[in-house]
Structures are given as C-alpha cells and as structure tokens.
Amino acid sequence: MSEKQFVHLHLHTGYSLLDGMIHLDELVNAAFANEMEALVITDHGNIFGAVQFCQKAKNKGIKPIIGCELYLAPRSRFDDDVVGIDGRRPYSHLIVLCENEKGYKNLCKLLTSAYQEGFKYKPRVDKEILSSHSEGLIASSACLGGEIPRKIRQGRFEEALKSAEEFKEIFGKDNFFLEIQEHGLPSQEEVNDAIIQISEKTNIPLVVTNDVHFLRKEDFEAHKILLCIQTKTTLEEREGKGKEAYTREHYFKTKEEIWGRFKNFEEGLLNTVEIAKRCRFEFDFETRHFPKFEVPQGYSTIDYFYEIVKKGFEKKILNSPKIKEEDKKHYKERLDFESELIVRMDFVSYFLIVSDFIKFAKENKIPVGPGRGSAAGSLVSYCLDITDIDPIKYNLLFERFLNPERVSMPDIDIDFCVRGREKVIDYVKQKYGNDNVSQIITFGELKAKSAIRDVGRVLGMELKKVDKVAKLIPVEQGSVIGVEHAIKTTLKEIYEKDDEVKKILDYVKKIEYLPRHAGMHAAGVVIAPEPIYNFCPLFRGSKGEDVTQFEKDDIQSIGLLKMDFLGLRTITIIHDTFELIKKSGGKAPTLEEIPLEDKKTFELFSAGNTDAVFQFESPGMKDALRRLKPTKIEQLIVLNALYRPGPLGAGILNDYIERAHHPEKVTYLLEELKPILEETLGLIVYQEQVMQIANKIAGFSLGEADLLRQAISKKNAEKMKVLEEKFRNGASDRKYDRKIVDSLIDQIKYFGGYGFNKSHSAAYTLVAYWTGYLKAHFPEAFMAATLSNFMDKIDDIIKLMNSCRENGIELLPPDVNLSEESFTLEKNAIRYGLSAIKNVGTASVKAILNARARVGKFTDLYQF
Known part of the structure; x- marks a missing residue:
C-alpha cells in the first residue's frame, strides 16, 4: 500500500438498520473508484451483510475486513440497566475487527451472547465476555458514543483513562486503538484533545476514523429522513429538538479528503493501513459443512x-x-x-x-x-x-x-x-x-410504495396526496417496480410538475431497497x-x-x-378431509388410490367449479378452465405453469387454449421439436423444454443446457451472448439451417423468459388435482375441512359458505349443544364451528366443550 493510502475502519451500511444509508454495491464501487485497497464494515450489533460484502469487495479486487460496532453494557450484560454512564442509554459503543479466523469465531460468540443474554434495548456484551473472547480481535474506542469519549464529555477524565487501560488489558497492547474523528459535532474537539492525552499517558496508538453513515455529502438530508423513519417522527419534530448526532461530515470520504483533514495525525492515518494489513480473515466459500448422518453399523x-x-x-x-x-x-x-x-x-x-x-x-x-x-x-x-x-x-x-x-x-x-x-x-x-x-x-426492505408513504409522513405531506402518489407505482409480473423506473413512466408527469412530489421521490430514490427490519x-x-x-x-x-x-x-x-x-395449509386440509370422511363412517381413499383420470374431477375443473381447489380458485383461472375444458392432468400442469403474470401478459395462455381447440394451428419450426413441444401444443412453456431443445438441436449436455436456462431466466446478457454462439455452432454442426436456428433462438429467448419449472408445476398440480377430486367426490367433508382451516379469516369463511350454497351443500348454524370447535359433518350437512364465531376466543370454546362433556346438553341459558 502506498504512503497516501487510507482504510475506513468505522463504517455503517444499510444493515445498521434505518441508521446506515449505504448499499453494499455502491460502497464497493466508491472504494474501487478511489483505488482503496481495503474496506471494513462495522454495523451496529450485527454482521448481517458480511458475506455479501466480502463477495462484492473481492470481485472488485478490494480486501474485505469484517467488523462490528458492539453495544457494551455499563456493568454486566445480564443487568436490566435502564440508564448508562451518561444517565441515558444502558450501553456504549466499541469497534472490533476480525484479525483472523479465531477473531471471527470470537465475534460470532460475542454477538450470539449479546442477543441471547445481553439484550436490553440493544444486543449488549460486557467486559467479562470480552475478556474471554478477545483473541484475534482488534478493537478501537468508537465514536462519541463510546465509553471513553462519553466519560471525557462528562468531565470524568481519570475514569476515561482507566477505561482505556482496561480495554488495552482485555485486547492486548497492540490490539486496542484510540479513535480520532472530526465531524463538526459539539465536544468533538474536546474529546480529541483528551484522547491524545490518554494516548500519550498509556502508549495506546491513535487511529483516524470517520464513522461513515452515508455515501455522499449531499445524502445528509436523506439520512435525516431515514432516521425519522426509524424513530417514527417527522422532520419538523426532529429538527425542533435542536441536537443532532450527525452532520454532513459522516459521509464516505476519499483518501485525499481524509489526508487533507487529518494531515497532523499521520501516524493515525498510517495505522489504518497497518491494521488492514493485519486483518487476514476470509470466508471459506469452498468447503461444505454438512452434519454427520449416522448410518447403521456395518455400512459406510x-x-x-x-x-x-x-x-x-x-x-x-x-x-x-x-x-x-x-x-x-x-x-x-x-x-x-x-x-x-x-x-x-x-x-x-x-x-x-x-x-x-x-x-x-x-x-x-x-x-x-x-x-x-x-x-x-x-x-x-x-x-x-x-x-x-x-x-x-x-x-x-x-x-x-x-x-x-x-x-x-x-x-x-x-x-x-x-x-x-x-x-x-x-x-x-x-x-x-x-x-x-x-x-x-430475512429482511424487510424499504420498497417504493411503503417508502413513499414513509417519506411523505416524515415531510408532513397530506395523507391523501401521499396515497395517490404511492398508488401510481405499478406492479409488473407480480412485483412492485422501483421508483427510478416509475419516474420514467407512471410518475413522470407528476414528478415533473409537482415540486413537493419531486422532493419526496428524490429522497425515496436514495433509501429504496435498504433493509428496514430483520425477521x-x-x-x-x-x-x-x-x-x-x-x-x-x-x-x-x-x-x-x-x-x-x-x-x-x-x-x-x-x-x-x-x-x-x-x-402448506392445503396438505392439512387434505388430511382433515380424510379424517372427516372416516368419522362420518365413510371410506377415505389414500392419496395413492386417487385415480388421475377421474371423469367427475375433470368435469369439476372444466366447469370452473374450483373454489377452494389449490391454485385453481382465482376468477381468471376459472375462466381459463372453462375455456380449455381439460380432460387430463398434463393440461392442468400446463395451465398452472401459464397462469402467471408473464405468460398472461404475453398472451401465451390464450394461444395455448386456442391451439387446444384448433390443432391445425399447432406448428413446429423443426420436426425434431415435436416430441419436446407436443404436450404444450408447440409452445415453449417449461424451462425444461428450453434445456431439451438445446440438447437435441445444438448438442448441449443437459447440464450445459441448464446454464442456458439460468442465463435466460436471469437475463444475463453476457452469458447469453456466449451460449447463443455455442448454440448456433452446435446446430450448424448438425446441419440445421441458420435462419431457422436464429428463429428458434428468438423463440427460446422470448418464451424461455416466461418459462416455468415443470417439476414444481407438476408437483403442485398433483396437489390441486387431489383437492379437486375430494371436492368432486366428498364435497361436504372437503368444504368442512377447508372452512375449519380458515376460521381466523372471516372474509374467506363468507366466500366459502357462499360456494357451499352454490353447490347445494346445507349449512347448519352454530349450536351450543351440537357444534364442535371446528366445522363438522352432520349427515350431508356442515355444522358451523364454535371457533369460527367472531369474538369467541379459544379459551371460551374449550370451556363450553369441557362443560358439555361434564354435564351433557345445556337445557337453558342459566345452566349454560
């Protein structure tokens, strides 16, 4: 590393939830553009983004270093402290970096303990557990929220000095550093002066850091918005409090900017480079860590x-x-x-x-x-x-x-x-x-619609107006699209004409897709x-x-x-249907005994009588069933694969139904494609068909063909270019006409982009067929089981009851002497379940059933 190198050792990404405002891709790109040779992330109390960060940094040739800003309890992590050393928070901050694998494992144990044992407002460690898990970690004193800076600000210099000695003892004399920062915050200069004195008295080295929370200086206002979302306040309320924990200086400074600002702290700047050199931990992405499966004696x-x-x-x-x-x-x-x-x-x-x-x-x-x-x-x-x-x-x-x-x-x-x-x-x-x-x-993200509502609330925009803007974000292929795209389409006019809306959307662009919460x-x-x-x-x-x-x-x-x-609720419904059939004295089939060519079942599907039938109950699917009139399960598998936003929008479903009734419209570019596409009437419906075509026409192995399938589904233009050329060469070797091959490639790219996994469609259509069969042959038991599994959803109960009436199934009202907890069968009728009655809780239902079991039928209200 050159003399003018610098490594950010204190940096928060979006995984410092609703506090850090940096996307990992943007961070790595900024470091690459500034020719930084190493980079650290130190999110608050977690390493949520560590794996992705390492992968992205290494892809850019940047050395990734894993760190964390720990929350430190004032005394024991087991204490239920309500106030800390500053009389306010029951924690302070401490930066730790992984020097090696031992350090990484120790950090994992520290963070696990923080959540399992030390959680009070935040996941906290204490000096006791730090002492036993400090090996392989390099620590520093953190920001103004660190224990040492806080004591300095409170005029407790000797205690701050003592804390520094404690940390030096815990981590080792070469493994603890005192941070020098400059963000223009009140008391920062006082803290820095005291930190320098402590360094001189203890021989603890200084290190320059920047406590990065956003990428660019101009992101400061958007970062304030993010903090308001976190604290559920408006910007006016936040600014009314006066004090700010952040300034415009908490941005990702270049090496040149840092050296210009801290030129009098050359040792502290060079120490960042030396610390980075020492950090050697890397994730092992090659080794599998499967649990050992114990096999019977005598077997390998x-x-x-x-x-x-x-x-x-x-x-x-x-x-x-x-x-x-x-x-x-x-x-x-x-x-x-x-x-x-x-x-x-x-x-x-x-x-x-x-x-x-x-x-x-x-x-x-x-x-x-x-x-x-x-x-x-x-x-x-x-x-x-x-x-x-x-x-x-x-x-x-x-x-x-x-x-x-x-x-x-x-x-x-x-x-x-x-x-x-x-x-x-x-x-x-x-x-x-x-x-x-x-x-x-898993992480919930700040998506366009919710982010617009959040930012609108923070800025005090009228609720009706915010809602109007949020509703202009379109949904494409089942997903809400990003605000950047919407500004060029559905939001274009309002964005260009309304300054208030433009301001909100410009903020949303900066915070969209940041993690919002962990779950x-x-x-x-x-x-x-x-x-x-x-x-x-x-x-x-x-x-x-x-x-x-x-x-x-x-x-x-x-x-x-x-x-x-x-x-999967449907699996439970099928099981419950069998149990109701048995309880009512009927003979329930096993799943293996259900015939897959049952006429009555296909009549049900063809009539669109598919309320409660798994994956076939939407109005659009019912319409497709009535138009297609399927007579075999393979048609249902195709329909299930096609009833998705992409194929529907492209008109592929309608084309399939048209061809089903007009076989003369089924054509094949090549006769060799007929065995592959015959079941889907000449259309590419399944991802597996793309693989088979590449295998048959271009000589791809099925493994190579799967790579083509992935490139199409992920819209990877670079890989597609290589694989297209390979496809053409393979087809040429097999003497196929170039024009026909080009047309075939176009078809593959078009249809393949909408292609669905046939294995999944087949498996889930089998479940759907089972539910259709049970509805056709055991309608009362099936609908009773379905109603019982939706007792917590009153709108679904109403819809299912209406469907029962349409199918001639008698519904009996709730009866304190006859109803059970769930819906039950009484001859050929369904008796309403007690737990489905609104505002009747589980405890009340159990009390009624227990009392009935004890005294028999209730004869009057007083006995009840």
Missing part, C-alpha cells in the same frame, strides 16, 4: 445410501403394476445416473438427512406434500420417499435440480402439514443438537455439524427464537446446509 455412508435407494426402487418401480416391464430398464439407467452423480458431487449425506426427517414425519402421521420445486425431477428423491411424483412419467429433468456442469448446493424444499411442521423441526434439533439447528433471518424466514432452517455460532452469529427473533444473522443464500455460500420446511 455411501453403501447405506445405495441400499435404501435400491429398496425404494424395488418398492416404487420394480414392483409397481403401473409401470410397463419394458420401461423399467430406462428407470434403472436414470437411477444409476442420478445415484452416481450424487455420490460424485458428495451430496449423499444431504439426501440421507432429508430422507430421514421425511421418514420421521410420515411414521408420525405428519402429512407431507408430494414435492416442491426442481427436486420433483429426481428419481432418487422419488425412491427415497422425499417426493411422491414419478419424474419419468411426467418427463421431468434431473439436471434442472442438480447440474453436473456446475457444482451448487441441491435445494429440496418440503411442504408439511401446518400443524406438524414444528414437530419435524424439533425432531431435527433433537437428532443433530439444539445448538446445531437454527432458523434463518425470521417463514421456512428456512439451517443444520450444522457443530454449534451454528461457530459459523455465523445468531440473532434473536421476535418470539425469542434463535435465528442466523446471515440470509439463506449467504448460509449456503459459506457451506452450511439450508432447507425450507414449509407449512
């Missing part, structure tokens, strides 16, 4: 995998009367290919772990969905009972799930009955260790081979749950095993 992990796959194959394929003998050889070849690839890619433990907890669920009568996402394309998953959909029957591709050309973690998401999901997670915790299993963090991902669970805090720190959820500080993609990036345990 791989042998046991082959053994249970073989047993599943025998049960589901070899012994199945539904599969022709001549087809079983193809099944065996596919199984061998998948199994060998799973072994070669070292994912055996992954499959065994998933298979095991699904086995637990099924053995404990916890209903499990038939499959979700691309995992439904795996025959191994089918043989291990991970999925219940035959991938060969539905022509699903394994390479869409696991690509041999690109080593990436498999991703198996599982749907469980909503009442049983927690039991499965508890089983996983028990099997692999409570400390080794955690749920995963718990609805489904994500991580399973590690040792306590999770050895890999990443834990956060505390709103109900006290342990939650990782890294998002799901970051969890996978550092090699941890992430899975989605989803609660």
